[in-house]
Each structure stands twice: as C-alpha cells, then as structure tokens.
Amino acid sequence: MREKFKKLNELLLEMQKIESISSLLHWDQETYMPENGGEIRSKEISYLSSLKHQKQVSNEFQNELRKFVNIDNGKILSNEINDNDKRFLDRVWKDFHYENSLPQKFVEDLSELTSQSQMKWIKAKERNDFSLFEPYLKKMVDMKKKEADHYGYSTNRYDALLEQFEPGITTEKLDDLFNGLRSRLIKLIEKIKNSSVKIKRVKGKFDEDSQWELGMKIIKDMGFDLKSGRQDKSAHPFTISFHPSDVRLTTRVHEDNFLSSLFASIHEAGHGIYEQGLLKENFGSPFGQAASFGIHESQSRLWENQIGRSKDFWKKYLPILKDHFPQFDSMDLDEYFKTINVVKPSLIRIEADEVTYSLHIMLRYEIEKMLINEGLAVKDLPKIWNEKMKEYFDIIPDSDANGILQDVHWSMGAFGYFPSYALGNFYAAQFFQKASEEIADFDKKIQKGELLPLKKWLNENVHKYGRKYLPDELIQKVVGSSMSVEPFMEYLESKYGEIYKL
Numbered sequence: 365m366r367e368k369f370k371k372l373n374e375l376l377l378e379m380q381k382i383e384s385i386s387s388l389l390h391w392d393q394e395t396y397m398p399e400n401g402g403e404i405r406s407k408e409i410s411y412l413s414s415l416k417h418q419k420q421v422s423n424e425f426q427n428e429l430r431k432f433v434n435i436d437n438g439k440i441l442s443n444e445i446n447d448n449d450k451r452f453l454d455r456v457w458k459d460f461h462y463e464n465s466l467p468q469k470f471v472e473d474l475s476e477l478t479s480q481s482q483m484k485w486i487k488a489k490e491r492n493d494f495s496l497f498e499p500y501l502k503k504m505v506d507m508k509k510k511e512a513d514h515y516g517y518s519t520n521r522y523d524a525l526l527e528q529f530e531p532g533i534t535t536e537k538l539d540d541l542f543n544g545l546r547s548r549l550i551k552l553i554e555k556i557k558n559s560s561v562k563i564k565r566v567k568g569k570f571d572e573d574s575q576w577e578l579g580m581k582i583i584k585d586m587g588f589d590l591k592s593g594r595q596d597k598s599a600h601p602f603t604i605s606f607h608p609s610d611v612r613l614t615t616r617v618h619e620d621n622f623l624s625s626l627f628a629s630i631h632e633a634g635h636g637i638y639e640q641g642l643l644k645e646n647f648g649s650p651f652g653q654a655a656s657f658g659i660h661e662s663q664s665r666l667w668e669n670q671i672g673r674s675k676d677f678w679k680k681y682l683p684i685l686k687d688h689f690p691q692f693d694s695m696d697l698d699e700y701f702k703t704i705n706v707v708k709p710s711l712i713r714i715e716a717d718e719v720t721y722s723l724h725i726m727l728r729y730e731i732e733k734m735l736i737n738e739g740l741a742v743k744d745l746p747k748i749w750n751e752k753m754k755e756y757f758d759i760i761p762d763s764d765a766n767g768i769l770q771d772v773h774w775s776m777g778a779f780g781y782f783p784s785y786a787l788g789n790f791y792a793a794q795f796f797q798k799a800s801e802e803i804a805d806f807d808k809k810i811q812k813g814e815l816l817p818l819k820k821w822l823n824e825n826v827h828k829y830g831r832k833y834l835p836d837e838l839i840q841k842v843v844g845s846s847m848s849v850e851p852f853m854e855y856l857e858s859k860y861g862e863i864y865k866l
C-alpha cells in the first residue's frame with residue numbers, strides 16, 4: 365500500500381485486530397464456552413465493539429481521513445489519485461460514514477433492543493405466541509427506519525438498509541431481478557408438482573464419526589486449508605475468520621439427518637475458502653474483506669449446489685460414501701442424484717430446496733419493503749405472512765412459530781439482509797457458468813474429484829480482489845455482463861428438467 369496511506373492503514377489494522385479478537389470470542393461462545401460463561405462473554409464482546417466504534421469515529425481517525433476525503437460527503441480531495449486509491453478511500457469513508465452517521469445514544473439503544481428482542485423472539489417462538497415479540501419488533505422496525513434516515517438515501521428508504529449488505533444494489537434493481545424470476549420459478553414448480561417421477565428419500569441412522577470423517581475429506585479435497593483453519597461442531601453451522609491464516613468452520617452432525625450435515629460442511633467450506641483466499645497483505649484494508657454478503661453466499665452456494673448437488677461430483681464420491689454408509693449400497697448414481705435434489709414446497713426457508721428457496725426470499729423482501737417504506741403495521745404481520753405463503757407455496761403455516769416467527773434475522777435487526785441470499789444464488793450460477801467454460805475439461809475434472817482447479821479459479825477471479833469492486837462490477841469483470849437471473853434459471857430448468865423429466 366502507498367506510503368501516503370501508512371498512518372491510515374495503521375489505524376485500520378488496529379480496528380481489524382479488535383474485530384478479529386471479538387470474532388474469536390464469538391466463535392468460542394458458539395463452540396466450547398461453558399454455559400455459565402455467557403453473561404461475562406456478552407459484556408466482553410460489547411466492550412470490544414464499542415472500542416472499535418470509538419476508534420472508527422475518533423479525532424485521530426477523522427483527521428487522517430480528512431487529508432484525502434471530505435468526510436461530510438465522501439468526495440475525494442486529490443486529483444492525483446489512481447483508481448485503486450479512489451476505491452480504497454471510498455470503502456474506508458463508507459465504513460466511517462456508517463458508524464459516524466448514528467448518534468452514540470442511538471447505537472447504545474439499538475444494541476440493547478437487539479439483545480432483548482432476540483430473547484423475546486426465542487420465547488415467542490417456543491410458545492408460538494407472536495404477541496410476546498410484537499412490541500419489540502415494532503420498536504426494531506421504528507429504529508431501522510431511523511437508522512436509514514440517519515445514514516441517508518436518495519429515493520428509497522429501504523435502499524439505505526440494503527446498502528449495508530449489498531453495496532450498489534437498490535430496491536429498483538431487485539424488483540427488476542425478482543420480477544424476471546417469479547413467474548418462471550412458479551411455472552417450474554408447477555411442472556415439478558405434476559411430474560410423475562417419484563423420488564426415494566434416505567432414512568435411517570448414520571454413524572456420527574463416519575459423517576464427520578467424510579465431511580472432513582470432502583472439505584479438504586475442495587482445498588479448504590486445515591493448516592489455516594479448522595472445523596468444529598455448533599448448533600447452527602457458520603464460518604468466521606480472524607485472518608486468512610485462521611478461518612473457522614462449524615457444522616452440525618445428527619445421527620438421523622446425514623445430508624443436512626454434509627451439505628452444511630460443504631456450504632461453510634465455500635465461505636471458508638473465500639476467507640482464506642483474501643490476500644494476507646491486505647489484512648486491515650477493505651481490500652482484505654469480502655466484497656459483500658451476496659458474493660460471500662455465492663461462494664458457499666456454488667460449492668454446495670452446483671458442485672455438491674451435481675451428478676459429476678458424486679461420480680467420484682458415491683463409492684466413497686458407500687464405504688462409509690452401507691445404507692446406500694443399493695442406490696445407483698442416478699437414483700442418488702435424485703435423492704439429494706428433491707423439490708418440495710415447504711414452510712421453512714433454511715430447509716428449502718434450490719428451486720423453492722428464492723421464493724422464500726422474495727416473500728420476505730416484499731414484507732420488508734412494506735414495513736420500511738409503506739408503513740405496514742407490525743401487528744398485521746402474521747396475517748400478511750400467511751397470505752403470502754398461500755400465494756407463493758399454496759401452504760398456510762400450521763403455527764406462527766413455523767410462519768412469521770421462524771427466522772432469527774428480524775430479531776437481530778437484520779433488515780435488508782435477505783436479498784443477499786437470493787443474489788448469492790444468481791451470482792453463483794454466473795460464476796459457475798464462466799468457470800466451467802474457462803477451466804479445461806471441467807466436467808471430467810469434477811467427475812474425477814479434482815476440485816482444486818475450481819478453487820484456484822475462484823481465488824484468482826473473485827477472492828483476491830476483496831472489496832475492491834462493488835458486487836456488480838465484480839460480476840461484470842468476471843463474466844463480462846451485469847448481474848442476471850438468466851444463468852440461474854437456465855441451471856434450474858436444465859437440472860430439474862432432467863430429474864423430473866419435464
């Protein structure tokens with residue numbers, strides 16, 4: 365990095381170190397921390413986050429940033445600055461602006477509300493009683509509207525929230541993408557519903573040690589570096605990074621649900637390979653961070669679905685699977701391929717198959733827009749949720765616990781986050797299409813279990829840039845055109861056309 369940014373980089377590195385320490389505490393909390401450690405741990409984590417906030421808005425940091433940027437509007441001051449520096453300063457200013465736009469009192473209130481509202485959500489879900497959560501969610505929605513107003517936006521309030529997860533994406537762009545997708549997806553689901561193809565489900569008990577062993581083998585073959593990372597168990601699988609040389613994955617292992625554990629491992633390793641692929645020399649700089657939540661999710665979904673749920677991949681791994689689990693002995697490749705790709709409209713997003721998944725996202729996206737932009741009342745949410753479930757899936761949830769209360773994100777205040785999940789699927793299909801064109805004998809390589817050329821391609825084309833490019837710029841750079849649902853729909857229509865003989 366350039367000499368003139370030396371001081372700025374030092375300050376950024378300091379904040380990154382605080383962030384990494386906090387991540388380590390968080391990882392420990394979800395994996396090995398004893399039950400009674402929780403109370404002091406949350407105080408430690410909140411201390412670190414306020415320490416980081418103080419550094420981010422400190423006079424020292426502002427004075428340094430002011431040398432290059434008008435900190436009120438983000439305008440870069442010097443003309444003699446190259447594109448790289450411009451991008452660097454823009455990302456640094458945006459992070460500063462976000463923290464600085466929120467009054468200290470607001471940040472504290474929001475943090476308190478978040479921890480209360482998560483506890484209330486857990487209770488409400490357990491008791492299937494939305495009214496316990498409703499007042500907290502109402503406060504949360506009000507605060508998120510205020511947050512958007514503090515941060516600023518040009519035409520659409522919801523855009524300010526989207527920007528935090530997917531820079532450059534707007535409600536207008538999303539409406540466009542989703543409108544193109546909705547009717548095609550619904551048509552495909554209808555055809556699948558009417559197909560006469562019947563698919564066997566795998567049932568039984570699967571030895572937990574064997575599940576672990578097979579998962580470890582596969583993530584190693586994918587190129588997840590176990591000298592710069594590890595895998596452990598947790599209730600909800602996640603990936604967290606302290607540095608490209610220390611990236612932690614978790615998975616869950618259930619004796620009676622073998623596929624969920626295996627695909628969780630592959631998914632998280634996709635995230636982990638991205639984190640390991642960020643350049644060490646950029647640690648602390650925005651260029652050493654992932655491009656966006658959507659780009660991150662594209663990496664995990666590409667490995668989980670385009671690879672992990674493909675016939676080519678299992679050509680190599682089905683015999684290995686059979687060595688671990690004799691239950692599959694009687695299954696051939698075709699049958700197994702169908703088993704791991706069953707399509708069935710369901711109540712819960714996180715259990716959804718590839719085809720119905722995006723509908724869950726669109727449903728929630730529409731409701732979020734109504735809450736943030738159009739004044740939808742929180743008390744009406746269960747009713748709206750069930751109406752939309754009926755419209756999209758032809759299912760009415762049996763309870764609010766399986767309906768409006770199913771997901772943790774709103775209790776954490778993560779409004780604007782969900783579209784990243786759908787975008788991840790679109791980007792994954794675009795990257796995958798390009799990789800399969802550019803890597804010689806791609807299909808044959810996957811059939812032989814040679815996964816490293818794909819990992820290297822992703823390192824080279826996606827990971828190494830960090831946040832240098834906005835998501836859509838990165839897509840354009842890699843595939844030569846803007847973000848689009850077309851490759852994703854082509855992928856679904858061709859794959860599920862084969863499976864369900866459509």
Ligand SMILES: [Zn+2]
Pocket residue numbers: 631635661664
């Ligand atoms: Zn993920």
